[in-house]
Amino acid sequence: MKRRKNGTYSTKTGGSSKFRRRVFYIDHAFPLLGHIAFGIIDRGTNLLQVRPSSLCPLSCIFCSVDAGPLSRTRAAEYMVNIEHLAEWFRQIAEYKGEKVQAHIDAAGDPLTHPKIVGLVEKLRKIKATSVISMETHGLLLSTSLADKLDDAGLDRLNLSIDALDPSLAKRLAGANYYNIMRVVEVAKYIASSLKMDLLIAPVWVPGLNDEEIPRIIEFALEIGAGKHWPPLGIQKYEAHKYGRKPEGVKPMRWSEFYRKLEIWEQEYGVKLILKPEDFGIRKAKRVPCPFKKGETLRVRVVGPGWLKNEWLAVARNRVVSVVGVEGPPPVGRGIRVEIISVKDGIYLGAPL
Incomplete structure (x- = not known):
């Protein structure tokens, strides 16, 4: 992927040329507050979302942001300079005046950034940084990369495993090349051999992976996920305006979702109904908004x-x-x- 003079990259994001999209490089000339797909998001807590890349190698059939090679709504993707991103994090954290968590996530998968290890290293060197966490579906994860992230100072990896059945996992990921057994082996390695913690975060898509959720709970407990934080973060599928909507799937009511989590909590003896305080997240000073709606x-x-x-x-x-x-x-x-x-x-x- 070569950089062009106009600051963009050209990349093929799928197996066919019809999925070709530009990757726009966000360097020091761009501010990093204000966009959902890149930069930093401050929701008024002591946690900042850090988004280095909007690319994703998967096309999950329930994806809330229509990510991946099969996206029908995206016109471009973004890749952020990590020095620039770390500096903006430092400035915002200093403004908040307290220790701040860096949660590296994406409207895609952060592991698509070629310098993701370097980003973790830079965030760890910032005095105001407390916890560094990251989320991924794991396609690009390996034991070698996990070692590097661990050495760089990553505290927790939130790993999205939506099914342990290989065929169903591929179907949910929208990718025949998704190998859940490989992801499982890396998860076992992280839980048993590294300092970083592991949280397994499936999306429960009613009617598709109902039977898989108990299996995933058992898997997380068996491998020793959740050394310092909860081992699981089960997410409820929601239908979003620009997201993908699996045929025949209707989002369950929140009351039904929590009732089932309570049953599983009793059955497995593990906390599944999570709150921000379970992760040390609390309200904090928010970066001022320079605009008013309607102006x-x-x-x-x-x-x-x-x-x-x-x-x-x-x-x-x-x-x-x-x-x-x-x-x-x-x-x-x-x-x-x-x-x-x-x-x-x-x-x-x-x-x-």
Whole structure:
């Protein structure tokens, strides 16, 4: 994957040329607050989401953000310079004035970043960093990479295992090349041989992997996951606007979900209904929002949008996604927009 003069990469994200998408390189010229797919997300706690890459090698059939080679909504992917990302984390953590957790996640899989180990190393060197955690589906994980992440200072790996049955695991991952048995072996190695903790985080998709969830609970307990934190984080499938919706699957009610977790808690003697405090997460000072919903302002277009009919823009040292547009982004041009959303520090603007 070679970098072009315009700051983008070209990459094939699937087995066919029709899945070719640009990977846009986010360097020091870009702010790292304001976008859902890259940079840093501050939701007003002592945990910051750190997103180095939006790429994903899988196309999970329940994916809430339509990630992977089979995405129908994405126009571009993003890859962030790790020095730039670590520096923004440091500045935001210092603003909060307390120890801050770095949770490396993605609207994809963070292991797609070629310098992911270096990112962990840089975050660990920041004085304000407390816990460093990371989530992955494990396709790109190996014992060698796990060793490097452990040495770099990763405290916990949240590993998404949605089925132990090989055929079902491939179906849920939307990828025939997904080898769950290989992922299982790496999980066993991490739990038995490394300092980092392991949390198994399946997504329960009703009607598809109901029988797999008890098996996954038993697996997590058998291998010794959860040395310092809960061993499992079972997630409820939700249907999202831009996410994939498996045919015939209807999200269960929260009351039903929690009732079943309570039954499994009694059966297996393990905590499954989790709260932020189980991970030391609490409210903390939030980075100020420089925009107000409904205000109009001028933004500068800097690149392609993440989704179709979007452009990437900047204003007031923040990223703004300009939605409802057509054609290639007029990079360098200033346009007027109305801010239509500022929720959780993710900024959307509509052109005027």
